[in-house]
Amino acid sequence: MASSNRTKLLSATAYVQMANSSRQMVASPPPRQHFLFVTDPIQSHVNSARRLAARVAAAMPNARVTFSTAVSCHRVMFPHLKSPDGEVLQGVVSYIPYSDGFDGGFNPEVHGGADAYWPRARAVGSETLCAVVALLAGRGRPVTRVVYTALVGWVPDVVCAQGVSVALYWAKPATAFAVYHHYFHGHAELLAACASDPSPDAAVRLPGLAPLKRDALPSFASMASPGKRHYLTLGMLRDLFSALDEHGSTVLVDTFDALEPDALRAVPQLDVVAVGPVAAGEPRKRCVDLLLARDAKACMEWLDTKPPRSVVYASFGSILSVSKRQEEEMRRGLDATGRPYLWVARRITNGGGGDGERARVVEWCDQRRVLSHPAVGCFVTHCRWDSTLESLTGGVPMVAVPRWADQTTVAALVEESAGLGVRARVDAEGVMSRGELQRCVEIVMGGADGAAVSVREWAERWARLAEAAVSAGGTSERNLRAFASEA
Structure with a gap:
């Protein structure tokens, strides 16, 4: 662990000794319930966990809620802090970072691939998260329960040893x-x-x-x-x-x-x-876009000029890049639909489809606002779960183009279980052709009868059911309140 991290955070042992000494001197009442949320620095995981943390805070007004992600992400969320690694109170949630050993951010070209990141993140994260828990105890705010996400699966080994109970937040289906x-x-x-x-x-x-x-x-x-x-x-x-x-x-x-x-x-x-969808009815101010959506305002103004349900929105996420052939097929397929489109393509090399009245190609946008805009008629997506739920809660039909891991499972839910869209066929290289994209868009955005009507009706129905689930008295709201009220 870097020496700078040692100077910023006192050792866990020191804080535990301080806490034990205080308990011996003064008999104190049972601690106030204190939830600590811990996540890796990936944008989709941070946003989803922040939404859940805010919901827990709303369900338990008398409880404390603290959020901890890696230092690199904390600095992006709060870029103007005088002490960039310091604790921040935002609304009813406090933020305090742990170090994953890459405080300046992880760069695969410099540090190596994931094989280099995860072992170090586990080793350094275990030590510094232990110090965070002890630090909070030393400040009179002992953690009573930790909620962690899937990519920080080392968290239970750290906190259970200190007598703190844990819950996994699974931000997938x-x-x-x-x-x-x-x-x-x-x-x-x-x-x-x-x-x-x-x-x-x-x-x-x-x-x-x-x-x-x-x-x-x-x-x-x-x-x-x-x-x-x-x-x-x-x-x-x-x-x-x-x-x-x-x-x-x-x-x-x-x-x-x-x-x-x-x-x-x-x-x-x-x-x-x-307990979801945690994005349903959630205010924008709880989110952070780690990619800094510079074009967000311009995108919304462009959408404002378009008729209802007329725009094809396409995005394959922020982590995995698409091949040059898929990029070209996507561009030509979107053009062939004859519909206006907004395409998020972070690494465009061929100029995309232009930037004008019918087509807008950007590196990033405010996806939740886009998917809630009435002009959007379908979402061409790789089926990451948070994006799928954002589309579902917005009542937007989908063209599913899964790429790996459980995105294939999500695509099956979209098409077969929920009737929310259609799954595109891909070739042996995993590429969706321009003709296939055109075919799928027509299925979900076609005329006033047939499959498109059914898909739209299902999309609107699922949006209502999702909103009902998280509203007062809904199934997810009751589940979350029951969890939050456990001693």
């Missing part, structure tokens, strides 16, 4: 959670066999779940052996589920009962509860 749990609990061979079955009708039956087709399973085939691009992800998931087995835990899922009723009950060994 409950179906994916159940599939992963079954994979690590005796069904790996069954899932691997289905994933490698060449039959298009291949399906697998897992306890508590409806049959899942091969193309609805997470991409285990690209994760299951050393040397594969995402092999490390599977190892991290294995550690996560081992921690759940060891420590036992409540699992808070960003979904709602009406959307995934079977999956939420498919792992009876754990207390799996729906």
Whole structure:
């Protein structure tokens, strides 16, 4: 751990000794409930966890809520702090960072790939998070419960040793959670066999779940052996589920009962509860865009000039880049639809589709505001779960183009379970052709009858159900209040 971090945070041991000394001197009443949320610095995880933290604070006005992410992300959220790593009070939530060993941000070209990030993040993060917990105790605010996200699965080992209970926040579908749990609990061979079955009708039956087709399973085939691009992800998931087995835990899922009723009950060994969609009805001020959406205002002004349900919005996220061929097929496909489109393409190399009356190509935008704008008629998406829920809560139909991991599971939910859109076909290289994009957009945005009408009706229905779930007395609101009120 860098010496600068040692000077900024007193050691965990020192703080624990201070706390023990204070308890010996004065008998104090039971501590006020204090929730500590811990997440990695990935934008989608930070935003989702912040939304949940704000909801817990609203459900328990007398409780304390603190949010902790890596120093690099904390500095982006609060760029004008005199002490860039200091604690911040924003509304009813306090923010205090831990160090993941990359305080200036992780750069794969400089530091190496994920293989270099995660081991160091776990080692340094374990030490500095321990110090954060002790620091809060030393300030008279002992943590009583920690809520952590999937990519910081080392958190239970740190805080449970200090007698603090934990809960996992799973910001993905409950179906994916159940599939992963079954994979690590005796069904790996069954899932691997289905994933490698060449039959298009291949399906697998897992306890508590409806049959899942091969193309609805997470991409285990690209994760299951050393040397594969995402092999490390599977190892991290294995550690996560081992921690759940060891420590036992409540699992808070960003979904709602009406959307995934079977999956939420498919792992009876754990207390799996729906608390989402956390984005539904959520004020914009709770979010942070780590990519600094410079074009947000211009995008909204451009959308204001377009008729209702006329615009195709396309984005494949902020982490994985698309191939040059996919970029070209996307550009030509969007042009071929004959509809106005807003395309988020962070690494455009061929100029995109221009920037004018019918087409706007930007590096980033305020996606939640875009998906809630009445001009947007469909969302071409890679099916990251938070983006999918933002589209669902906005009542926007989807063209699903999953790329890896559980995005395939999300795509199946979008098309088959929820009727919210259509899944695009891709070729052997994973590329969606221009003609396929045009076909899919027409299905979800077509005329006044047929499939498009059904998709729009389902989209509007799911938006209402999502809003009801998080409103007062709704299923997710009751679940979250019950969790927050536990001693």
